[in-house]
Amino acid sequence: MNNSIHIKNLSFAYGKDIILNDVNMSFPEGKLSVILGRNGSGKSTLFNIIAGLEKKYNGSVLIGETDRRDWKVGRANSLKLGFLNQFHQTTFPFSVVDVILTGRASFSRFSPSKEDFEAVEQILDRFNLTHLKDKPYTSLSGGERQLVLLCRVLVQQPDLLLLDEPTNHLDLNYQIAVLQTAKELVKEGTTVLCVMHDPNMAYFFGDQFYLMKDNRLVDLHGLEQEQVRELLEQTYQLPLISLENQKKWMFVPMLGADRAFDTIAGSAHNAETKIEMNTP
Numbered sequence: 001m002n003n004s005i006h007i008k009n010l011s012f013a014y015g016k017d018i019i020l021n022d023v024n025m026s027f028p029e030g031k032l033s034v035i036l037g038r039n040g041s042g043k044s045t046l047f048n049i050i051a052g053l054e055k056k057y058n059g060s061v062l063i064g065e066t067d068r069r070d071w072k073v074g075r076a077n078s079l080k081l082g083f084l085n086q087f088h089q090t091t092f093p094f095s096v097v098d099v100i101l102t103g104r105a106s107f108s109r110f111s112p113s114k115e116d117f118e119a120v121e122q123i124l125d126r127f128n129l130t131h132l133k134d135k136p137y138t139s140l141s142g143g144e145r146q147l148v149l150l151c152r153v154l155v156q157q158p159d160l161l162l163l164d165e166p167t168n169h170l171d172l173n174y175q176i177a178v179l180q181t182a183k184e185l186v187k188e189g190t191t192v193l194c195v196m197h198d199p200n201m202a203y204f205f206g207d208q209f210y211l212m213k214d215n216r217l218v219d220l221h222g223l224e225q226e227q228v229r230e231l232l233e234q235t236y237q238l239p240l241i242s243l244e245n246q247k248k249w250m251f252v253p254m255l256g257a258d259r260a261f262d263t264i265a266g267s268a269h270n271a272e273t274k275i276e277m278n279t280p
């Protein structure tokens with residue numbers, strides 16, 4: 001089954017607040033597509049719509065050729081969608097193993113088998129988290145919780161994976177481990193959509209890049225690095241310097257810029273000059 005995503009004339013509002021305004025975009029199958037954008041720009045709303053959690057939208061979302069609204073969850077041959085969203089609250093102290101096992105519910109129909117337990121052990125081992133397995137989820141640190149939730153999504157073996165800020169709370173080692181895992185899944189054929197805040201991590205690991213801006217999604221594919229830098233500067237209201245790291249694009253804030261906003265307003269973008277000026 002085709003697991004590309006096609007968004008057509010998608011609009012969504014909370015009351016009078018327009019969040020998404022006639023968004024048209026396709027996310028290719030078997031790629032890691034990264035969505036950047038300011039806080040509150042509508043990225044999670046878009047994910048909630050794709051995941052089927054938000055239904056009051058205009059326009060259509062197609063997964064493969066099937067409209068999201070016609071998609072029946074739980075059919076034996078249906079596509080599996082994994083969604084790591086930003087907020088997960090629980091007050092009940094389930095053990096880590098039990099939290100991850102809930103990700104296998106569609107396999108086990110709530111009666112976990114030996115394979116389900118093995119899958120949980122494997123994913124814990126993959127992230128060196130076995131020592132946490134019997135701990136109550138509520139006693140974990142923020143980063144440990146994030147990793148457990150990620151394990152819970154990955155253990156579903158999704159065909160389509162939505163990751164909303166998967167590196168939240170994670171140290172650098174785990175940020176890389178999580179994004180490398182996403183890349184490995186892509187190699188195995190999973191379609192991954194990932195909201196990220198760090199453009200450098202995005203360009204290091206992503207295949208396709210999009211920017212949520214002015215209630216629309218901008219496809220950054222085909223733009224030159226300097227065009228992307230300008231768009232990011234406008235979006236984040238920060239002067240940036242374009243660099244390369246191992247042939248991947250980087251965008252670094254121009255620090256020492258008490259004149260940060262002046263620099264953008266005056267559109268003076270000679271990075272070399274600015275670096276010299278800021279060197280003691």
Ligand SMILES: Nc1ncnc2c1ncn2[C@@H]1O[C@H](COP(=O)(O)OP(=O)(O)OP(=O)(O)O)[C@@H](O)[C@H]1O
Pocket residue numbers: 014019037038039040041042043044045046086
């Ligand atoms: N349930 C809700 N009711 C009303 N407004 C909401 C609701 N959920 C989100 N919003 C608003 O919709 C806008 C988009 O929110 P959304 O969570 O999609 O942004 P985001 O791009 O994911 O932000 P962030 O990067 O901070 O996670 C925000 O202004 C937010 O305040």
